[in-house]
Amino acid sequence: MNLQNLRIFLKVAELEHVTRAAEELHLSQPAVTKTIHSLEQEVHLKLIERQGRRIALTNAGRVLKEYAQQLFSLEREMEDALKELRDVEGGEVRLAFNRTAGVYLLPLVVSRFRARYPQVTLHISILNSPEIVQALLNWQLDFGLVESDTSICPPELQVEMATSDELILVVAPTHKWSKLQVLPVTALNQGELILREEESVIRGMIEQELERHGVQIHSLFTLTDNEAVKQMVMSGVGAAIISAFSVQRELMRGELVHVPVSNLNLRPQLCLMRRADRRLSPAAQAFCAVLSPILEHGLEAIRASTFEGGR
Template sequence: MDQSLVVFKEVADRKSFSRAAEVLHMSQPAVSQYISALEKEYGVRLLERSNKFVQLNKAGEIIYQYAVDILRKYEQMEILVSDLKNQPGGELKIGASYTIGEYLVPLILKRLQDKYPDILPDVMIGNTDTVTRTLEKREIDIALVEGEIDRPKIEVEPFAQDRMFIVVGNRPELIRKQYSPVELEKETWLIREEGSGTRRMAEELFSFLQISPERALTFGSTQSIKEAVEEGMGITFLSELAIKKELQQQRLHRLDMEGLPFRRQFSLIKNEQEFHPKALQVFEDEVRMLGE
């Protein structure tokens, strides 16, 4: 492995020679020497330095992008070769959209860890668009997301189906069986942010009902929406997975309407590549078992 690229990436990530030196267990002069040697090799400065910060310039940004890819491929190479003689293990970087990450991933990881304790999951949770972009940049190995994904060079495999319901709190005037679209249009709707799979489903619901809510409040997480609905701030449209406990405790209630529940796919997505480490393969197997 090219140690100069390792050092350069750490300096760029930390925006500091001293912090990079701490992480790499090196002296600061040694870090500076690696950076100077790299700049001499390419004949151009890669970092702009001041007393307060270190940041990439244009040439540095080019080197950084390729360094990330090179180091990632080197790591994958080591894992794949190790897989030939060892049990699945090592770090596995997993992305998940909020609903899946909060309500399904813990179950999957518990089963994975029981069978393969040498696998070290590193999970990032975000909305569907954020997770998909992170996968495309190869900052994670695999992801579980909601809704349809149509991106070049990304493999998509549906693994389960989700059901979506209109949800209300314990307001007596709201807990009844049937609503007209006109009545729903006048309610305050609590919805997720742009880029969320749950947000897209809410927009599909509005289109299906042919309504445009008079008032809509945007939240960055499903948990905050559930709490706000419980407090009587409005109504929402959420996954059955997300509201299972609250329904059982009668803290939330779902509305029955013709055409509901809506259904959507949960999908496993990954970048197209020839080789996949054993850790990723066994994780996929655990995910597929959810749909059986």
Template sequence: MNLHALRLFHIIASTGSVTRASELLHISQPAVTAQVKKFEKELCLPLLKPEGRGVALTEAGQELAVLAERLFAAERQIERFCEDYRSGAKGNINMAATYLPAHILIPAWLAKFKRRYEEVEMTIRVTNSSEALRLLLNMEVDIAIYGGLPETPQSGIRTEELIRDELWFVVAPDHKHANRRVSLQEMMREPFVMREEGSSTRERLFSLCRTYNAPPPQISLQFNGLHEVIMAVIAGYGANFVSSMAVREYVERGELCRVHVEGISLVNSIAVCTRYNEPLSKAAEHFLDMIRHHK
């Protein structure tokens, strides 16, 4: 079927006038009439009939006009759909996030983003640092929000730092080292409650001990979630090495206390990671622009 001719017929049916259709399409009236007659011949159906000084739809023309309206309405819907995707008003963003940004930063970011881009679908996988980077490299997610940068740059990954905070040693208020200044060697004699292997903060602690020739930490309790680690230390067991962002409120309320380790001052980075040489969707670009200004 000649869709151009069908569109021409659709405009005639919508306006009720061959003259008006020719004006809208910038085609001469005789050319419009000729194309409609050719279309009728192709379909073997009369679509228009003379009526007074104009034309009217035949019975077949009336039925075809309804179907044509549905077709071109679907075309307009497809055009809007494509424009929404191009503009970022619609789309899908698949994201991996480590526990710290996932629980402390991302909920507020997503709430702000969804208020503006309600029709963008967001999928978030909360995991440890190693798994977040693996998902990104394997193209299973578009973005990784990463708490604690890896010690060595990851090939194929672009990293953009968003926020910096400190890394603290914390214990319960009745711990013997609470609010005291101790050496790293003394601190490493305490049992630690930490996240699972693959956690960037855990790796930073082991790296710290290697750098200062201190014994490695004794990981006596291990959890897959940051909240569980903090709760165990608040309950009175062991020590934790953690982003200040995660425990600042507990310290301010007196539920946890810092331990000041001599000569140690480390920062923690919250970064967004994407793949090199691969453009993001417009929706993902909007999300990154928002969190850059929301930090």
């Protein structure tokens, strides 16, 4: 099978669109269409079906896509291994962090890694946790940091290291709860909470924990972005239960106040996952070595970095 034809098919399969694939590959649409037809004739199976302007993969197309992803992942691994033999300080790392860790933890890791390994190329994506898991299963990443229960890790993946975040209640200094030593958990049904959208993993975790205490949430309103939630709270509009990683700077500056909540235990796990059957390159191993102590110390590492940055 011609690997260039397979590469063109994979781009079409990933984008589910012939025209867009042609644009990204700098080829004409007829050339891409002809390549797909050629592959179909070669394997004696229909690979795609047109659905309006888009395409859908047949079962054979999905099977070929999966094997193509594995094949080209192995090709990249081979190229990285050969490159590292020429230049041990070089290489590439493909990684993804979930949105909270990507905004508040990743910059610290990248800063330290770049100081030690300036020649390594990093390809970084900020995705939600299910997207990271799928990208790992599709051979698109070396590793990813996800918010997940380690007990439900897919069998193809393994957990390299893990730490815990903490979800805490924060309010503005002017809020009516700001001077409380402890807030009764039952007070969270007063319609003061600004929440993430219903599809949010964090929101689901909050609702499940409050349900355990017999508390039903009546939200003030919902937002789809952690930074928007934080800014709204800082402006004095309501309260929020939010990642402790995300508010260290504001807590140190006194722009937000942490209000302890009785009997509330919200500690989502952050797990570094990778494929169990994929060899990590020296560059990827070096990145993990930089990441490991930061994950181990979690909030303390972020607090220290925040303090140094604020001096």
